[in-house]
Amino acid sequence: MALAAVRGFDGAKRGPRAAGWPTSGASSLANLMPSLATLRNRARDLVVNNSHLRRALRVMVANAIGTGIQAKFASKRQQKVFKRWVKYCDADGLLDFFGLQAKAYRAMKLSGEVLVRYRRRRPGDGYEVPLQIQILEIDYLDSLKVGEVDGGFVLAGVQFNLIGQRTGYWLFDQHPGEVAQVPRNMMSRFVPASEVLHIFDAIDRPNSVRGFPWLASxxxxxxxxxxxxxxxxxxxxxxxxxAVFVKSNDEQFRAGMPGVASPGDGRRVESLSPGMIEYLRNDEEVQFAxxxxxxxxxxxxxxxxxxxxxxTDTTYEQLTGDYSQVNFTSGRMGKMEFNRMLLQELWLIFIPMFCEAVAGQFAATAYLAGVTSSPDYDVTWSPNRIEMIDPLREANGMIALIEARLKSRHQIIRDLGDDPEETDAEINADPLNTSEPEPAGTPDAGRMFERVMARLRRLEVLVMSAER
The missing domain is CATH 4.10.860 (DNA Excision Repair, Uvrb; Chain A)
Incomplete structure (x- = not known):
């Protein structure tokens, strides 16, 4: 027993040091719900009024989404239909699919979670694929809705079945904080989970039901x-x-009033100018602040x-725009860590919960509308390209990976945020390639590889010449 007491954890000891450290063993939802609305409202206020946090949020969205996460369907027919659909997929009629990505990601970071509703359209509405999506603030979710329902239970507006699967959400028809045309007694309605996406950091804690704002800490x-x-x-x-203090023994002296101690002293100087000379009376003294x-x-x-x-998961330099205390090595290390966190969030949270889910609904709806031949789909996502810090060195590294057969050209191109097929088509159409002799007997793939390598070598020469 004595040995067990000696080997106790310091972090669990009780005493004066721990007197002001309350802790809780409640679930993530029980800890979160009493504070969620306050956290969300304060985070929104800070982003509006604090220039640093506004910049931090813009940096996060710009680096994660940029101009959009590109989708490449294996089916050429699906790809063509999808390229047309992205232009009219916004139910509000304002943005394209890539703009909705930025809106959803921004709302997820700022409020901790965001809702996406599928809006089905009638054949008479004139859409090739009768599906649109709408981004809703998490305020539409009725957080006060709790209790048991037939075949399940509701926690903070999210309904589950008896085995813990999400079956739907209780949503308001209008934003509860709207200033006009909102009924006093708003009632939430059940919407099946098949019609709603709830995007939040689901890997933060096991059994998480709701998310909390990115600015919470x-x-x-x-x-x-x-x-x-x-x-x-x-x-x-x-x-x-x-600026100046005047001390005087004159009992009739009043600040801001003309002096009357001697004839001819009709005004008091209360401003200073360069080169001014002013004579004081015997009973006056001037002190400067x-x-x-x-x-x-x-x-x-x-x-x-x-x-x-x-x-905020950003670097000091990204938050402030101050790069005066960073060198190339430290800046590169900070950017690498930042990029790694963004990629984790994109590939583990945002792409599966938003992009993949929307692609599945698009494929199914397009098939039911008769514009594609199958509801099955195979899509590859390419996040926005991250600019090279040192183009010459990084390009050489990519060339070495390709030559060593450790990465394919297409994989490198996708890592840069481009479409491999479109890139190959542009390379073939490039006039610079017409003067290059093709090795006899070289297969098409080999000729393509040789052309790309030649272009990369020319790029290296151009960069080196510019640096000189």
Missing amino acids: AIWAARDLDEYQDAERIRKKIEACF APQTNDGYEAGVRIDLRAIAAG
Whole structure:
């Protein structure tokens, strides 16, 4: 028993140090729901009013989605129909499919979760594929809806069957926070899970039902920094208001009033100008204000900004736009870690929960509408290209991987965010390739490979010439 006590964990000890550290063994939903609305509203307010957090969110969306995650269907017919569908898939009629990707991802990060509804259209509406999608804020979900229902139960607006599978969602017809034309007694309605996508970080905790805002751990750091900077600005303004102090033994002296101590002294100087000479009376003395400098202000703000950057999954340089304290190596390492986190989120959360799900509904609806021959589909997703930090070195690395047969050309092209077939077609149509002799007896794939390698070598020469 004594040995077990000695080997206890320090982090579990009780005493004065742990007096102000309350913890909970509740489920993720039980911990989250009392605070979810407040967290969400504060996160939205900070993104609107805090320039750093607004930039952080834009950086996340720009790097994750960019101009859109491209889809490549194995079926050429499905691909052609999909290219036409992406232009009219928005139920609101404002964006294309890639714009909806950015909207959904942004809402997921800001609010912690987002809803996507499938909107089925009638044949008379004139759509080739009678399907559109609508992005809804998570506020449409009735978070107060809980309890048992026939064949299952409801938790925070999400309905499950008896084996824990999601069967539907309880949604409002309108946004509960709308300022006009909203009935006082809003009632939520059940919508089957087959018609709704609920996108959130489902890998954060096992058995997660709802998501929480991306800014949750940085809210107070950002708020405190805002207040500190406001206080520092006000202090500077107050100091700037007190430029000169005049001390006088004249009992009739009143600040801002003309002096009457001697004839001819009809006014009092209350402003200073360059080269001015003013004679004081014997009973007057002038003192100049000496504003206090805050030498630790910049260093303190930088420390707080680094903490906020850590809480928003961005680098300090991305959060602030300040690259004065970073070199090439440290900047590259920070960008690599950032890219790795983004890729994990894209491939484990956003692409499976949004892109793949929408592609499945598109394929099924297109088949039922008679515009494709099968509901089965095989699609490859290519996230937006990430710019090279050092194009020459990274291009050489890609060439080495291709030559060593460790990666295919098509895989490299997809990693760059492009379509391999379109890239090959452009290479074949490039006039620069017409003057290159083709090795006799070389198969088509070999000729294509030789052409690409020749272009990469020319690119290397051009880059080296530019650097010189």
